[in-house]
Amino acid sequence: MVHPVPAAPPPHATRPAGVAATVAGRLRIGPVWALVALAVLVQIVYPLIPEAGRTAVTVLSVVVFAAASLADCARVHGYLSALALAVVAGGGGLFVESLGLRTGFPFGEYHYTGTLGPELFGVPVVVPLAWTMMAWPALVVGRTLCTRTVPVVLTAGLALASWDVFLDAQMVAAGHWYWTHPDPGLPLVPGIPLTNYAGWVLVAVVICGALHLALGGGPDGRRSRSTPAAVLYLWTYASSVLAHLAFFALPGSALVGGLLMGAIAIPYGRKVTRATRSRAVAGSDTERG
Template sequence: MTTRAAPRVPVRVLPVTAWLLGGGVVLTQIVYSMTDPADRLPTTVLSVVLFCLASVLDAASRLGARAAGVLVAVAGGGGLLAEAVGVHTGFPFGEYAYTGSLGVQVLGVPLVVPMAWIMMAWPSVLVGRALVGRGRARGPAWAVVAVAAWALASWDVFLDPQMVDAGHWTWAHPTPALPGVEGIPLTNFAGWLLVAVLITGALHALLDDPGPDLRRGPAPALYLWTYGSSVWAHAAFFDRPGSSLVGGLLMGAVAVPFAVALWRAHR
């Protein structure tokens, strides 16, 4: 008696599902901007969950299930470890505390926080690989990691002011700060850059680099959406023109060249 093999899930299901999740991210964030500030928590969490899942499936569709597992372990586990150490010791970000508004916590860190590290770490690696080079023209690993880490850490110039203003965490010593980004200490951005180097460096070392196909999967588009929508939202909705300008310049240093690369890939 012969047994029939279980039907395989078509490979195209992964990128299609990732694109659907990416569309959900955009829709959720649009709803967020139209919601009263006191009622934004559900859309905050939902957008992170959808973005995280989209990034994981994007990685799986490009490099297989192992890549998705590595992404979750390195970015999620590494982000959780860094945040747990940070919230209990003040290193490497500075002394801060979560207010408890973001829901379930693990080791004193809201579960949604390591998911945020996952969601942006993967697109940031793709940014680094795309801008430094790919295939035979691939640049040195240190350069890929430097660009990827900047792509990830510069996003926090938008994230931290928004979340502090929403009351999700507080800083014990919010000065000195970046000009125009009041309330967030410089130590936080230094800590982000350090952790971003470690996470993106590990991901780049552990995952194959056949060259990022910028035409496949939502991660590249979601990175650029995050950049553009953050510049707009901080200027128009959050009354943070300073962080809109500074974040626009710092994250734009990689986001704008990446947008050009994405445009060329689709020509």
Template sequence: MVRVQERPALRRGLEAGRRAAWALAVAAVLCQIPYPLVSGPWRDALTVAGVAVFCLASLTAAALRHGVRGPLALFTVAGLGGLAVEAVGVRTGFPFGSYHYTGSLGPSLAGVPVVVPLAWIMMAWPALEAGRVLAGDRRRAGAPASRVRTAVVGGWALASWDVFLDPQMVDAGHWVWSDSHPGLPGVEGVPLTNFAGWVAVSVAMVAVVDAVSRRPVRRPAGSGAPGGPAVVLYLWTYASSVTACLVFFGRPQVALVGGVLMGLVAVPLALRVAGAAGRRG
């Protein structure tokens, strides 16, 4: 009798969680839409607000996927791990290259703005879910080969996002590179060491979050779309980043380079989501 009574309560709880995850995803998008239309303190405030809401959306989606283990793994590995690697980075120049924060992003911890580890959290989960969707046979999702594919694809999904992020934040004056040469072709102002560091850190981060949070696995929160709101947020980030660089930021080369590199994940991911939607229809 107790189990019968618990099931409806569990369903109601999951449904409330799904609604919360989607509401937070929509709120994150709404925070980002006006970003290129404002400047100065308003833009800085939107940066912090957008990251915070997006971070909450990712944590909520992780909880729906894995219970408490999901957000705990995400916070510990991506949040505290991101903070640790950034703290080492600003002191030693490893693994990204020599840089420093300017103080425009609010309070700091260990020389790193608090919003920065939140940004690692916010995108690590969508990147992981993108990697899972594209990794292969879901029936063998726990197999070693599948986990390696997830780590590589998800790590690239996370690292390639920085091709858009870093030029934008450098242009906004949030951090400064001591030496930006050599860089990716078309991505002036950001050294190539930064991208290499991001790839290494991102693959390791996604692999650990995936391994720690793997059990128990529930269906992604959402309307049946692969990856739920996390994947939708990843595709939104891709499309909005390309558009912003082309239309608002005067960075067409970044739009091209980032569009190609992040598109290696985002385009097949979009096709997979569209195919799933077509089958449901």
């Protein structure tokens, strides 16, 4: 009796599952890395061009950075989660900025000068995009450094709010907005009241808390492991210190922002570095075995 010879499996079926997953993962992550690289490139260009052209580059920088964050969130958690990021961070940022313009709560009384392009409810459209662009990396920071819900949310909120020391100092110096009553403020960072930073902490914690729950949070919320998000956050920290010190003539915000944001960014960078080295060592051991 002649037994039929089984057909050869298709080429992809002979690959180990891990290899197939890795190839698919690399394909998915490619556009994210392209957006991350573009965001970094635009920010490098910003301080090198004449001041007259910087406003357009500011808007472009925020748009590209926000696109990178949304794409990375979609890569890690899916497209619906990226939509949640846009709604929670972008929509929440738009709401609170509009509220602040009309009531002075929670940031203090401030005014936009009309230099940042189209507005919605009196708020430049680029502003809620700025909340979106940093909310995702900040959440990744919180989930990397902590595991329980409350520490995750508080750490993520502070990771987001501490960035504002750089943001407001730069934007006020560039003339994009101003405060009616700028005092008292942080030492060495004139023109911005303490109420602004208090408002940022409050809003950032609420946004990060809602985002943590929307993206699978809980008593032991699932971590978001993302190298692109780590690059975005750590690049923002390091480049902000350098730009404020060397290009914007803002040594006060370089120092104060470097200390406040660095209190989270530096431990986070160390943890990311250790994890990367551990994975590299584990990969080497696997290859030798």
